[in-house]
Amino acid sequence: MPVLWILLCVLGLGLAGMVMGRARALRSAGGDARHLHSLPGYYGYHVLIAAVVPALLLMAAWLLIQPRIIETRVADLIPERIVAEGSSIGLVMADVRRVAEGLDLAVSKGSISADDARNMRSDLTDVRARLGEVGVALGSDVQPEVLKAAQAYRGAKSISNTAMTAAVLGLALIGFVFGMYRTTADFRARNVVERAVKALLILASTIAILTTVGIVMSMLLETRNFFGQYSWTEFFFGPTWSPNFRGGSELGILPLLWGTLYISLIALVVAVPVGLFAAIYMSEYAGPKLRATAKPAIEILAGIPTIVYGLFALITVGPALRDYFAQPLGLGESSASVATAGLVMGIMLIPFVSSLSDDIINAVPQAMRDGSLGLGATKSETIKQVVIPAALPGIVGAILLAASRAIGETMIVVLGAGAAAKMSLNPFEAMTTVTVKIVSQLTGDTDFASPETLVAFALGLTLFVITLCLNVLALYIVRKYREQYE
Known part of the structure; x- marks a missing residue:
């Protein structure tokens, strides 16, 4: 399922929980809001937060970690000979991603079937011709091993997306049920909601700080690699x-x-x-x-x-x-x-x-x-x-x-x-x-x-x-x- 659909499903479940949580709180108080510990809106916000926030955090973490894990596993399938010819694993993986995207595009346009995309074993001339029909051009240097790695990349990505969909929607549903279960007249919804909002604010500030740290660290690591190959004195004092x-x-x-x-x-x-x-x-x-x-x-x-x-x-x-x-x-x-x-x-x-x-x-x-x-x-x-x-x-x-x-x-x-x-x-x-x-x-x-x-x-x-x-x-x-x- 596309990420946008997952997001809309989670938000829809959260909005439904907000309405149903408020109604459940009022029913538990016999229809009199004065018997509730908190205002009725807080009970709805509690169900909304319980259903949406953990699920979206899981989806964000999954989307950050998934590509690195998949590329690491697919890179192990590429022979050292191909890496040597391509001069770096990064360039070879770029070809792998391009071929995988071409297979996805060809399947979506009906040029090839999903089974063909998984099991295509013909020579690369035929592969280029079939992908060229949907506007995907492959260079002449694409190796059969790259096609095999692209198929593995596409399969791993599909499995991961399916697992992410099930995990995110499942966690959202669990949060919805948990929030509705806790919604009673005596539940301190306001305190929980305010603590949750405070935690979200802290998380937002932490993300901003960690983003800055990540930018600096990424530059430092790559700069260290650069100075391992080139003299720092020539870099800082070179006139050319x-x-x-x-x-x-x-x-x-x-x-x-x-x-x-x-x-x-x-x-x-x-x-x-x-x-x-x-x-x-x-x-x-x-x-x-x-x-x-x-x-x-x-x-x-x-x-x-x-x-x-x-x-x-x-x-x-x-x-x-x-x-x-x-x-x-x-x-x-x-x-x-x-x-x-x-x-x-x-x-x-x-x-x-x-x-x-x-x-x-x-x-x-x-x-x-x-x-x-x-x-x-x-x-x-x-x-x-x-x-x-x-x-x-x-x-x-x-x-x-x-x-x-x-x-x-x-x-x-x-x-x-x-x-x-x-x-x-x-x-x-x-x-x-x-x-x-x-x-x-x-x-x-x-x-x-x-x-x-x-x-x-x-x-x-x-x-x-x-x-x-x-x-x-x-x-x-x-x-x-x-x-x-x-």
Whole structure:
């Protein structure tokens, strides 16, 4: 049964339990809700939670663990000869999954029967022809052992899905019966429901924390594998970025870091003054009507997809900078440049700075402004010496958010700055960033045993450390100014 159907069945059972649990509680109290320990709704919520939550948790755990177990068992069926020819087990398993999906598609469209999909033993030419009828193309390098592994993969997945369906629906039914059994007038439903909700809130926060830990650990493990094959000194201090999957790569990060920081700096030079001054004007000088129009208009910039900004950089901003600045000054002939990407990225970041800064400035108590004005300060002096220092923590947070957004941007850089990894002070030359190279190194059928692919994780971990350092620096600045202000 598809996962969506299982989810709908569990939710339907839970909603039915909520209605029936409430009705059962009222019947046990003789129709008088005053004789119940808790409000009638709590009894319905108790049955809903008992039927839905354990079943969905089991399904989530099953979906997380099932693929790893199946792939581990199927990988044992693949001969070492096939793995050696395919250069890595990951690439071979990708072929296995593709063939298995092709068999599923062929069965669903009626091109082959389910028995044929399980027992197909003909030569691969016939297999390719039959799967090609449903739009599944197999490469010429697919081996018979891969077909056999795909059939085993498909069978194990089918058995696992059937078992998951039975286990999840069975647990949901058990929870429903258990909840209905406990529904009596004396049952403390409110206490149980509140404890269950508290546990769910704790679980949600724990998932968020564990997700962060998992991201960091995954990058650390793969980065360790990378540095086991490539020198860390050459990675961090190498001035050349020249990956070559055939060997002889130079994977120095310095050109990528330079491009990332250079483009981000130009973007912040554009976004921070414009965004901060716009926030000050809207919060301190603009009237209600103008503010009601200007703020949503600025925030529209945040809703534009980054690919649109990239096209704007490629078609409009890049040629304009080339024709009016780069060529007359003799600084470059290309429309793809650091200045192009930085300028367009700065425009994209304006609402991140202005909206957050505006909200923080408006949160400064009016009494502080009135006190400053009462002491004889002008409006501009009040803004400079009272409002901005009081709102500084939030403003620093807004700038930090904009910086993090700039460091992680990809599409604008690809279309606006090009893909040249080099170090130059000329803002009208094409350069690239760390995020662009992460994408390029992980694009296509990559071999996760080679340093040219694993380097993407080292690049990601480096970006993570840079962002962490920015947070620490921002925290230091905020604390310093808070102490001075107080």
